Amino acid sequence: MTLYKDVDVRTLLRKGGEPFRLIMAALETLAPGQGLRILSTFEPKPLYRVMSERGFDHAARPLTDGDWEVTFTPSASVPPVAVSRGGEDATDWADPIFHLDLSALEAPEPMVRILRQIDLMEPDEVLFAVLDREPVFLLPELERRGHRWVCAADEARTTWRLLVRVGEETVS
Amino acid sequence: MHGATLSRWTMSWFGAAIVLLVAAEALFALGFADPVAAPRGAETLAVVHLVTAGWLGLLTIGAALQFVPVLAAGRLRAAAASLPSLILALLGDLALVGGFVALGRGAAAAPHLLAGGAALLVAGYGGGGMMLGLTLRAARPLAAVPRLVGLGLVGLAATLVLGAGLASGLAGLLPPDPAGRVADLLPFHIVFGLGGWLTATALAVSYRLLPMFLLAAEPSVGPKRLLRLAISAFVLLGLALAAVAVGVDARLAAGASAIAAVAAIAVHGRDLAAIVRGRRRRDIEASGRASLLAVLTLWAAVALGLGAALLGETARVVPTVVHLAGFGWLSGLGLAQLGKIVPFLTWLEYFGPVMGRRPTPRTQDLLPSRRLEPWYVVFHAGVWIGAAALLAEAPALYRFGALMQGVAVAALLVVFARTRRLAGVAAEHLREGVDRPRLFVATIEPGSKP
Known part of the structure; x- marks a missing residue:
């Protein structure tokens, strides 16, 4: 079953605001496998194409007062998600407080930067990172240090999205 | 996990x-x-x-x-x-x-x-x-690159079985062999070994390691195509082997297998060119250059073999082709990749447990490119001298080429040993109370599972 993150852009729209950036920002914070539910004052058709390119299917439903509810669900063809011990509840984690783009860095640099950042964070805080290779050596090391993580690749396996929830680290 | x-x-x-x-x-x-x-x-x-x-x-x-x-x-x-x-x-x-x-x-x-x-x-x-x-x-389910590694394992099995058969024949363990068929197995042993096992595995490994070290995207279509061609080459080689075993002319199947193998190497070559062109790291390090030189030697070996086959002179160039494939391509690639793998694994072993918690040197600091470069040059020069000596039938020259290769490899052995012992690492980066990595065995620290 897919869990959804709710984004209500109706107030913003009624004030004449532009919701696209808000929605894209929400998209960046999704756990792998998580979907997005948008409440809007109109059917946001332009979004369908954008979201489809990012691997989401959509389903739209008109609400009673002329508003619309649209759910975006990760497409079934997206590769499976790898999860650490205790990482199954990732959809309930807090929003990430750090976003790291670690593509175009040579190993082991992405791994070092993530662990360096985590060392500055408090337990239960969440970090989000984008990598261009599967961080195969990092994942067991995170677990060894008591952190939880979720990691998923895009369909072409060119980008990996990693979510880490900091654990009660034992100093060694 | x-x-x-x-x-x-x-x-x-x-x-x-x-x-x-x-x-x-x-x-x-x-x-x-x-x-x-x-x-x-x-x-x-x-x-x-x-x-x-x-x-x-x-x-x-x-x-x-x-x-x-x-x-x-x-x-x-x-x-x-x-x-x-x-x-x-x-x-x-x-x-x-x-x-x-x-x-x-x-x-x-x-x-x-x-x-x-x-x-x-x-x-x-x-x-x-x-x-x-x-x-x-x-x-x-496996992607194309790991499947190619799996195919290499099939090549390993074939090499072992054929090799064991040949050794048993030499040891006199097999019944008398009037048709001399056991000796006919030798080319298959060599081709399965250098091609089916070692080259297939090396091509697979290079699909992963070269993009990683050159900071380039991994090709997605090429490996699948290469895998199909490699499987065809294997099947055809198997048919040729069966033909030899029953005493039928195997040339057609063997020739078709060689064509599929050359096509597979061509696919890899095209992907490699795309990796080099699309790289984000502008300066290629010594190990990267040596890897490319190894691939060039593979192409040279293939070109020499093809040229000789067209001229009907195959027998004359077999030792040279085998020499170029074994030393220039496979050994060259191996030594080149060791220049990257040894510092990386040593870094991971020694600094992995503390990474992110304290400053760590870069992997390049463990083994700077300039320590490798001259020895790669000497090694490949020795390989080409050896190839020339085989073609010119000059034994003394071959010995000289081997001496150059040997000196280069011995020097690289020292360079790798110093890397393992963290010889180039600044004192402030060394971890107090933790032994330097041992030369031949990685130390897995408590808490991490081997």
Whole structure:
């Protein structure tokens, strides 16, 4: 079953605001496998194409007062998600407080930067990172240090999205 | 567990491998074996097997013990077999080499050494192949690159079976063979070994490592195409082998297999060109340049073989093609990748447990490119001198080429040993109370599972 993150852009729209950036920002914070539910004052058709390119299917439903509810669900063809011990509840984690783009860095640099950042964070805080290779050596090391993580690749396996929830680290 | 950890025994396989290569180059340089005058002489076969069943085979298994779990993003299966397999393979190689030497001198021990060596090699490499095969199996469904590694394991099995058959024949364990069919198996043993096992695996590994070191995107279509061609080459080679076994003309199947293999190498070449063009790292390091040089040598070997086949001169160039493939391509690529893998694994072993918690040196600081470069140049120069000597039938020149290769490999051995011992690492980066990495065995710190 897919869990959804709710984004209500109706107030913003009624004030004449532009919701696209808000929605894209929400998209960046999704756990792998998580979907997005948008409440809007109109059917946001332009979004369908954008979201489809990012691997989401959509389903739209008109609400009673002329508003619309649209759910975006990760497409079934997206590769499976790898999860650490205790990482199954990732959809309930807090929003990430750090976003790291670690593509175009040579190993082991992405791994070092993530662990360096985590060392500055408090337990239960969440970090989000984008990598261009599967961080195969990092994942067991995170677990060894008591952190939880979720990691998923895009369909072409060119980008990996990693979510880490900091654990009660034992100093060694 | 998802992800890969440091392979404890990879350095042991590497260490044994490179020592055997130094020994082989020394024996060639001293003229103990003379591949110019006697390419199938017992001494030549002895030293060749130090290179193939010793250096190249141990290097490939050692690298795969680390690399396949990374490909599969899972732990190595049956990992307890790592050390016993290494010991069996190493003893097997030494016994086989001793068997060839004894054969050349007509010593009574020859059959025992040959048969025993072959059995130990089957057990040792069989153990290595089993660990890798089980690891790949657990990671199914597999992408094209790990499948190519799996195909390489099929090549390893074929090489072992044929080699064991040939050794049994030499040891007199097989019934008398009036048609001389056992001897006809030799080309298949060589092609399955250098091509089906070592080259297939090297191509697969290079698809992952070169984009990683050059910071380029991994090609997605090429590996699938290459895999299809490689499978075709395997099947056709199998047909040719069956034809030889029943005494039918095998030339058509063998020729078609060679065409498929050349097409596979061409696909790899095109992908490699795209990787080099699309790289984000502008300056290619010494190990990257040496890897590309190795690939160029593979193409040279292929071109030489094709050219000679068209001219009907195949027999004349076989030793040169085998030399270029074994030393310039496979050994060249192996030495080049060691220049990257040794510092990376050493870094991971020593600094992995503290990364992110304190400043760590870069992997390049463990082994700067400039320490490698001259030795790669000397090695490849020696390879080409050796190739020229084989074509010109000049034994003294071949010995000189082998001397250059041997000096380069011995120097690289020292460079790698210093890297393991963190010789170039600034004192402030060293960890207090933690021993430097040992030369041949990785230390896995408590808390992390091997």
